[in-house]
Amino acid sequence: MSWRPGPETLRVLIPALSLAVLLAAVFWLQPRAMSYTGLNLLFNLAVPIALATIAQMMIMTVNDLDLSMGTFVSFVACVTATFLQSDPVIGILILAGAIGVYALLGIVIYVRNLPSIVVTLGMSFVWGGLAVLILPSPGGSAPEWLRWLMTSRPPFVPMAIVASVLIALVAHFIVMQSAFGVVMRGVGGNQRSVERAGWSVLRVRAGAYALAGLFAVLAGMMLVGLTTAADANIALRYTLLSIAGVILGGGDFVGGRVSPIGAVIGALTLTLAGSFLSFLRISPDWQIGAQGAILIIVLAVRLLVQRQQQREARQ
Amino acid sequence: MRRAFETLRDKPWIWSFLAAGLVWIATVMVTGGASAGGLTHAALTFAAFTIIVGIGQMFVITLGPGNIDLSIPATMTLAGTLALKFMGVQDGLILPGLLVAIGVGLAIGIANYGLIKLLRIPPIIATLSSSFIIQSTAIWSNRGLRIRPPDSLGAFTTSSTLGIPNLALVALALTIVAWILLERSLYGRWICAIGQNMRAARLAGVPVDGVRLATYTLSAVLASICGYLLASFSGGAALNMGAEFLLMSIAVVVIGGTAVSGGFSNVPGIWGASLFMFLVVSMLNTYGLGAGFRLIMTGLIITCVIIVAGGRRSTAR
Amino acid sequence: MQDSPALHSLVEIAGAHKRFGAVRALDGVDFSVSAGECVGLIGHNGAGKSTLVGVINGGLSLDEGSIATGDGRAGGRHTIAAARDAGIRAVFQELSLCPNLTAVENCRIDHPSLRGWGWRGRAEVIIRDRLDEIFPGHGIDCRMLVGDLSIAQRQMVEIATAFSHVVKPIRMVILDEPTSSLDSSLARQLLAYVRKFVAGGGAVIFISHILAEILSVSDRVVVMKDGKVVADRPASEFDETGLVQAMGSVARAAEARNVAPAAEKTEAPVLKVAARGGKGIDLIAHRGEIVGLAGLGGHGQTTLLVDAYLARSGDWTAPADPRAVFVAGDRNVDGVFPIWSILSNMSLALLPDITRKFLVRRNEEEAIGDSWRQRIGIRTDDLGNPIVSLSGGNQQKCLFARALATRAPIVLMDDPMRGVDIGTKQDVYDMLRAEAAQGRTFLWYSTETAEICLCDRAYVFRDGVPVAELVGDDITEENIVSASFARQAA
8 A cells, every 4th residue: 555645744745845846946046055154044034933933823723813923023022132132131021021911812812702813903003012112213232142042053054944943843842742732732623622621721722822922032032133133113024924834834724733843844935935036036026925925825725635635535 | 870871882883982082182182272173184184094994894894703804905005006107197087097996996805705715715814915915016016206196186185175174075975885885785784694693694595605705895995995095195105005004994993883793883983983093193192102102002992992892792603 | 229239320310300491301300320231212302312411411400300420429510520520421423522633632631630751652552442442453543633534433533532541430421323423343343342341330321313223232221202201121121113112102193183185296396305326215395385304303404404595595696586495493503693683683584675776675674574573473562672582482483484574485494493382383383384375385394293293295314314205194203203213124
């Protein structure tokens, strides 16, 4: 009997293949990219995006959506570039408080039965306003240790790749292997059953949101480590990028079916797509549109594959 | 006292007008009444834009949970850009320019619903993705000189009739049409039915897909009309002209008393909410608080209103 | 109460009463299950099986009466948690597992006590062992997502999960139609395991519509009807015919059908649903007929009605002349618009008829609403009141009016009288007769035999398709029950 990839494997295989194909295309267009420095440059900015994607994934696991990801990461970046650099204790307190707010939001959304879209959209303004208050114009500087971390040069493999692999493994462990991850995904798949088995759905959702906050905070910090300075609008596009990354990586909006490794691959692919488009001399005008188009195409392909699988199952 | 409270509670749109009134008073007090007229005039002018897109968003949200149109800012931008380009500062092309804008809206609305229905993409993602593609199209087509609107059109949008800004009159006309549609027409009944229970609506003979297609198209058309007017008002189509209207369109729907869970909409409330939001911003500016506070206040107001208003009905499932 | 010391009572229900609105789901039920026995629970629609099982499972509470579980704990409410603590599990037809998790992970959800390092390995052992024990040779990959398994495999995992324990032993398992997705060899394996489980001191409550299964696996058979227990005897004292007779009515023999025999129909049918894939028989309806859809609940009747309606109505536009109209039975899910008034709920289906130039004519709407309020007898002083202010029966009347007020020639009714009081039912029956006499065709799915007996013809459904057609005087409770339950070839 030949080996046919199961549905789960397929879901991760597709983004991995697309990344490989895209990478090959980039190398063919720009052979100089095929070096240590080249790879690092290509995937540098993917690290904070990958973290934000994992954060969004936590929230999508419990069937919600976070439309404030972009402004929140920008806010964190502003805090990092200012407080964390000058008054580390205050900076850490602020960031911890922000994670606490995320957990609180998760609780409120569950208890009051609110649509997460509207609540997070409202909160996105709050984060945006706070960011503007902290840094009305671009400025600040990254803490030394962050700079050192993001510009480090591990042997053989560039920092960007090391970091991405690390993020993927940690997220995979938390979400797919650990007991908490199982219950979290269970809440996304069949909340009533999880409740009946005696678990506290409230705690699980608060935990999911808190994890999301944590990863988003890391994203903002890493971003500042790379760009050294920050401004209030630095990460606004992370909202769509994070959602697209989860979907590209084989995740679903509802049902609790997500793949952390796929999500990181998705983030890498989206980052690469940007470079790919510029190597193709496509004007930056179209880069935004390309991200939207990629998301639509991936969803369309996924639908076709699903229909095909259903047709086969019926036979 | 109790009866007064109950009357207030039954008419949710009163809240937003009351709130708007309070903020107006607070703002005017600072300048000792001198700015009353100017403030009102500005409020009516700028709120008009929010009202027009808010109406479109309201129709979509009334369709039920999960329905939302995030492509409004991009649609505004593209429609404004293409219309102004088409008109080429010629007065004679004002009406055809409007038709071009409406045409853009029609195409976007149909494309949005195509994504939702054919590719089974949730409306949030469908409209979010399409907004990126639309935005790119707008950026690409806007290369070059900033084109001004035709003189008469520009004058129209910046002047008043009988003391009321023309834009507010346009918004009023559109509001009346929207009200008639929602409260008196067959289409309005159908939307509210779908918003309360999509399956029951289909089983009662409501052509669900047709109504949803029409609604997403309506939202896009209103957004493009708004873009057409905004571009003319501002003297040209800027690429970020729609940016703050995304959250604003949702905010005025929620604050104005429309149920986020669908099935119940509140047209007058959009006026109260739009005026309120603009006046809050003015008040903050008058009191010397900057852009940061404005954003925070706006966000907190929306978040608090939605938390208090509550979410999905538990019976519908 | 105190049987021989060897029999240890696991659940003891006395004098149970449970009402849902006007419906007496449990009307004075005494029921007990002891360790080491398998009780077959059998009954037609409305017998009270689901309610009884819901009470034992902890999901429902009794209005009157008592329930005691084996530990003898008299105090405290019998909640789901309490039932789980007492070692009671249930397998229903709806999926209780999380489809996005593997069988192993679902085991973890079910057993919060499985924590610490290496829980995966332990969970896998637990679920794999149980699967091997119940369904040897199952070939299920416990690491596959449950949602990606076939329906039969999913059912097997559900069953195995219910029988798995970590610390506290499972004392009693309720199996509600467990073999519905299993083929015959798998079903045999399950029955064999049930015997093994009770031999080891466990207990099973087994619900099935396949009589042969009940007889082969149960020690004792409890027959329920209309909320009461009508028979409680060892399985050896029953055969298939006996079971059918016990479920059918005794006292109804004398009641004549007060339905005039319908004239021979020679014209073409107005509706036909052809049998597909060689399963079942065609379903046809002629003009002016009331055709009943009978059989146990959930055997395809609603699906047929909904499909027939969807095929005759538009997704994108509303047809100028309505071809069919639907009356929902599950009000809250399929019928009622909770924010709206009674009038708006009533008029929805006929709005296109009273719309001129896109605007709804409100005075026409009110006139129609008023006339139907009187015709069908909706008890309210103002049709502008919200629909949720009406009683259940009156809400149902509103849904009827919604359908009957249209011009549609075919009316599809999805068990609309469930939970409705007898007075309302009579009013509506008369109305249906009158409308049918004027040429309207009714397809009427009902879980009440008395209503099916009011029809001109009836189709009995089993396993998703109509399997038997009953005409005129042949529509009796005995025939319906007999066709509803799968019997071996006589």
